[in-house]
């Protein structure tokens with residue numbers, strides 16, 4: 001029911017003694033409340049004046065306010081601790097997501113990852129609060145009250161002591177059933193999150209193919225499954241609350257009945273009978289309190305497991321390089337038998353290449369030949385399955401290095417435009433760049449008109465000005481122009497989805513960016529190849545040939561064939 005690792009979170013152990021102390025204080029206040037009230041009523045019953053019982057009434061109010069104060073202090077402490085822990089967790093999950101990059105969202109699903117970070121962590125915050133406050137109360141308050149009741153009346157204490165384990169056993173049994181249902185509910189929530197986000201992303205494709213109505217039906221069915229799972233969980237959770245309430249009420253009623261009978265018989269005095277009767281519901285209160293929020297703890301436990309799953313995901317980011325690389329004419333990159341084989345058996349195998357100085361390297365091959373995989377290995381987004389990488393004098397088993405990432409620029413097929421100002425989007429690698437530098441980079445990338453029209457502070461992306469495909473690629477280009485320190489450049493089909501005219505225009509702007517850099521360009525487009533120093537030809541994951549475009553064109557039949565095919569597809 002409770003995840004024990006919760007107690008290992010930073011700061012939790014430290015507040016446990018304070019929470020235990022507050023639970024003890026609360027038990028004493030409850031006791032004071034019951035004893036003072038019973039004493040006052042007994043006094044009045046015996047004919048004393050209000051003046052005579054006034055100290056007891058004052059004592060009752062002191063205990064009452066003391067109890068409220070304890071509640072307030074506990075809530076205050078828990079709010080601070082759980083808020084801090086949740087904020088910490090959110091930072092860690094985000095850091096993990098950024099380090100692992102697309103691999104994590106591919107594995108978990110973007111919708112699921114997003115809901116874990118946003119609503120999942122809120123649920124964990126609530127879970128921490130509930131568990132820490134209610135569990136300690138449940139462990140301390142009933143025990144102390146039972147001891148006090150035993151002093152007042154042994155028989156009542158016996159009835160209550162017998163009833164408690166029954167209530168606990170019931171709670172555990174129903175708890176297991178509810179946990180099973182809650183797990184199913186959480187799984188369907190994860191499916192729903194992924195399904196919903198995927199549908200939103202693909203909405204234009206769905207519209208194009210006239211499938212949006214069919215898809216809306218599929219979302220409806222997924223959300224219905226989630227609704228049913230939620231109702232099933234609520235049924236068991238409410239049943240467990242009901243069972244506990246029933247047990248507690250039955251036990252208190254039994255106690256009241258026996259006390260009443262014994263009072264009539266005269267075998268017990270009014271004061272102990274009254275005090276025991278007031279304390280009996282208080283004895284069950286912590287348990288009922290826990291049960292009333294039981295459903296929230298079930299959700300919180302699942303969300304906590306999901307957060308832990310992200311935090312435990314293997315983060316390959318190394319710190320082998322002492323500082324970011326500044327690529328120079330003498331720099332050298334050697335791949336020795338580098339392979340990345342996926343579970344499907346596909347990928348790239350035994351790649352051997354040596355590159356020195358400022359080179360423009362194209363990676364070509366048929367669709368599925370491994371171009372993107374090799375590019376991801378070189379940019380450190382994938383960890384090789386075997387082989388080694390030599391970077392100058394350093395031998396590494398992966399380029400997934402914190403400092404290597406600080407050395408590279410990337411122009412993808414589709415540039416992501418963040419919802420924000422044009423300035424934020426342009427100064428992506430260089431947030432501290434001056435206005436002049438940003439405008440200069442934008443002009444080099446061919447964005448002069450956009451800057452004049454929108455202004456550096458104008459919003460672009462979601463909720464702002466929508467950019468055309470060519471403009472988006474130019475934003476990526478301007479980012480790269482602005483970042484002078486990073487001189488290893490990766491491009492993955494940077495102009496593939498643009499129309500021929502825009503493609504050639506954007507290409508003209510890209511070419512000057514290649515100077516003084518190590519460039520890797522994965523492409524299907526023929527027109528890039530004559531401008532490159534080295535062309536790597538991949539065939540079914542293997543390096544078929546490597547050389548300049550002219551060399552390969554003169555001597556390699558596979559390359560000649562590939563070019564014929566590429567030319568065919570271009571037209």
Ligand SMILES: Nc1ncnc2c1ncn2[C@@H]1O[C@H](COP(=O)(O)OP(=O)(O)OP(=O)(O)O)[C@@H](O)[C@H]1O
Pocket residue numbers: 342343344346347365366367368369370371372373374
């Ligand atoms: N994450 C993955 N898990 C399993 N197999 C994968 C994964 N990524 C790629 N592959 C497989 O590895 C092979 C190479 O894929 P890759 O994307 O590198 O090819 P590509 O040459 O870039 O193709 P394209 O030109 O169509 O983009 C393909 O058969 C692909 O199905």
